[in-house]
Amino acid sequence: MKIYVNRLKCGSSGHMPFRLVENIGRIDYNREKLHFNSPVIIIGSVERHEDCYMVTGHIKTEIVLECSRCLSSIRHPIHAEFKQKYSESAQEDETLAANRDELDLERPVIESILLEIPIKPLCKEECKGLCPICGSDRNLNDCSCTHEDIDPRMMELKKLLEKK
Numbered sequence: 001m002k003i004y005v006n007r008l009k010c011g012s013s014g015h016m017p018f019r020l021v022e023n024i025g026r027i028d029y030n031r032e033k034l035h036f037n038s039p040v041i042i043i044g045s046v047e048r049h050e051d052c053y054m055v056t057g058h059i060k061t062e063i064v065l066e067c068s069r070c071l072s073s074i075r076h077p078i079h080a081e082f083k084q085k086y087s088e089s090a091q092e093d094e095t096l097a098a099n100r101d102e103l104d105l106e107r108p109v110i111e112s113i114l115l116e117i118p119i120k121p122l123c124k125e126e127c128k129g130l131c132p133i134c135g136s137d138r139n140l141n142d143c144s145c146t147h148e149d150i151d152p153r154m155m156e157l158k159k160l161l162e163k164k
């Protein structure tokens, strides 16, 4: 996921738009697993300031997630923005190294995508999830297991009423 900035060094404008299309498929990134359903399209621009580069871009892709209730696959579209500074010399925090004329976008791009992933993805808002007793998908079939779905607040009330 690299862009080449040698053109910026010779040119006088100091500005370079770019478009990258990456077919990633699956990636393991710091123990986070990402499964892409479509290419990652990055549209952005690079600004050169002396020995630094500022890259800004928009990311568009689609990833595959697992519903946190019923474990089915969900196609989750991603639209994310990122901004990343690169430097050829001194390394500060948050600044990545510009390797000769090459800027590697993997870290800012993947980290921006990870930020867009919901903590508890759901296939649909009203997903019924799996039956805790028999494990069948309650969206697909109503199993005959009996569930004691009593609101804990109601239980307290019931206890109080029984005491009297």
Ligand SMILES: [Zn+2]
Pocket: 067, 068, 069, 070, 071, 072, 122, 123, 124, 127, 128, 129
């Ligand atoms: Zn679900």
Ligand SMILES: [Zn+2]
Pocket: 131, 132, 133, 134, 135, 136, 143, 144, 145
């Ligand atoms: Zn069941």
